[in-house]
Amino acid sequence: MSDSRGGRSVSAEDVAKLAGVSRASVSRVFSDQGNVARETREKILQAANELGYQVNFLAQGLNRKRSQLVGVVVARLSDPFRSSLLEGLLSEIQRKGYQALVTEVRDADELEMTIRRFTQFRVSGVVVTSGQPPVELVKECVQHNIPVVGINRHMDIPDVDFVCSDNKMAAVLVAEQFVRCGCSSIAWLNYKDSTWSGINRGEMFCQATAEIGLCDESDLLHIVADMDGYEGGRQAAHVFCAEGGKVDGVFCANAQLACGFLDGMRENGFDAPQDFHIIGFDNTPQTAQYSYRLTTIHQDVEETAKRVLSCLEARGQDPYIDQTIEEIPVKLVIRNTSPDFELTSIRTKEHAR
Amino acid sequence: MSDSRGGRSVSAEDVAKLAGVSRASVSRVFSDQGNVARETREKILQAANELGYQVNFLAQGLNRKRSQLVGVVVARLSDPFRSSLLEGLLSEIQRKGYQALVTEVRDADELEMTIRRFTQFRVSGVVVTSGQPPVELVKECVQHNIPVVGINRHMDIPDVDFVCSDNKMAAVLVAEQFVRCGCSSIAWLNYKDSTWSGINRGEMFCQATAEIGLCDESDLLHIVADMDGYEGGRQAAHVFCAEGGKVDGVFCANAQLACGFLDGMRENGFDAPQDFHIIGFDNTPQTAQYSYRLTTIHQDVEETAKRVLSCLEARGQDPYIDQTIEEIPVKLVIRNTSPDFELTSIRTKEHAR
DNA sequence: CAAATCACTGAACACGTGTTCATTTGTTAA
């Protein structure tokens, strides 16, 4: 406050001078490097407090060759699940004492540029929530000892860890629910050119329904919306009805498609759970609302974020450990569009034929 | 690729050596400082390309006393408007060549710590999308020549600029719409302990309805939900109906409250626009969906983001310019819950498709 | 032809920190 140095920021040098010690000791105090007498430590802390000293993270990072930044690549935050995932990541990143460097990315080129910029900041790690990490960039990261973690996809990129919701578990939970409810003609709803996780969820569901004996692989109806989102789902429902399609149970690649499909069916006179069952992916706030009460698969974003950061730190310690692929368990949240089967008074048989 | 230096990153020194020039010239090329012969520039660029050289932003920032980072303070990303605002900010920040340092904040203490950390990274600016920037911290920022911009609030903190949607304009647009539709008993819906912008919107609406002669200040009914969000709005509707309340036109502090209130009213047998009109704030994707078709006030996030960054850069150039308070115009998006008054008797054209 | 201007380049310093290494001080063991 009484500091009349013209806008210049105080450095460890200033603190050392005021406390009457060497700058090295100041550094030792603020980097917890130990071996400094309690008396001098207190002198330093008081001087620092008086001057309002704070460590310059740029200089610190330059010296340590690593900043306390974590790069996060996101896309399409308008999707409520994506933003809740980011929320969880931010929270965990801060809890661990890092700072999040967030970039939104639209195509592969932007992703490449982004990761490159991350390395220029000497980040402690890179989290890719969307899109496929380009292999060559990753090699560059590995060379710089920068761990890379991908979310909701997994693939064979050496030295890159992946954390992914357990899509097989989700598929089994849904298939079992459909069996309990007596559904017999099953459909999978996704949109054209879906994401990796969307496709994977469909494949898993196909497997699960076959394994459980719900329907043959060839029996599983694939409904493909022209686009993602609420409107995509709604239009898919209209097309489906116009073609005279019938289903018992529909599983959707994400929550917005599910809401849209449900509304589209309602416009055509069909509602859940009376006329069919529908289950979505991503337990977004909207699915819980009165007008939907959608049964959904819940992804545990907190746990996902935790695993991501533990992967990051593990590989930060030793860059050459084996690739880890974590599958995060999911939950089936039962609501109105596919209720507990005891309560079900479903008229599926009529519609099935 | 053939670079077998043990993980060490290439520096300008290496490039200089390979190109056969001094390190200063390399720096000149990469900082566009001019005055370097085309021939040597090309030699340097080629050498840099060969080695995969990239500027170390930490060293650069340390030297320039300013990083190309912009700190962004967010809160409650689960609110879809908040996340779309962040999306707009990210996009603009990247377009201008900066990088976003994003922190989520819950209370005033966290906000203080966050801004402090921002200064430690020597950010080029701080954007506060939620909460009130603490006055003393701001002084510290000013001392460091770090511009601070607040969004969707404005107040008398010297040297801090604010960018805010034009709440008065919104209020007038809504009041006029209610007049056109012949509404006479008007209500304002907000939740307890709302944000600054929520309160301000209510005050402006109170003024506007009085000025336009829609209703006296004392006539404007204030409905106060116990909590924010969909569920808050829905419960407010139930309470309202239980108490036998009647309204023509309801204006809501945000979109989620509006959706919840509408659904709550539907549960009680009232629907819009037959029984009453309802207009929300924040043109979130959900409000456009079939089951709502909510007439709302649209905030221009792109324009907001642009203004924020221009404020940032202006004050970055000259820290002592006058405080600017920008009001961003809003639009009234007319949908089904308060349709164009000529069509009111007919069942909306969106519906007819 | 001498002088002056110009474009270009390299050496050296500053930015603020972490860390190593030698030195000093205080303490314990022989």
Add this chain to the structure above:
DNA sequence: TTAACAAATGAACACGTGTTCAGTGATTTG
């Protein structure tokens, strides 16, 4: 009392960049 030792401290270097300042050679001006 001396030797050995642990703890604490300061001087110096490295991190990688931007920038100033002086210097070189080439070109223009008088």
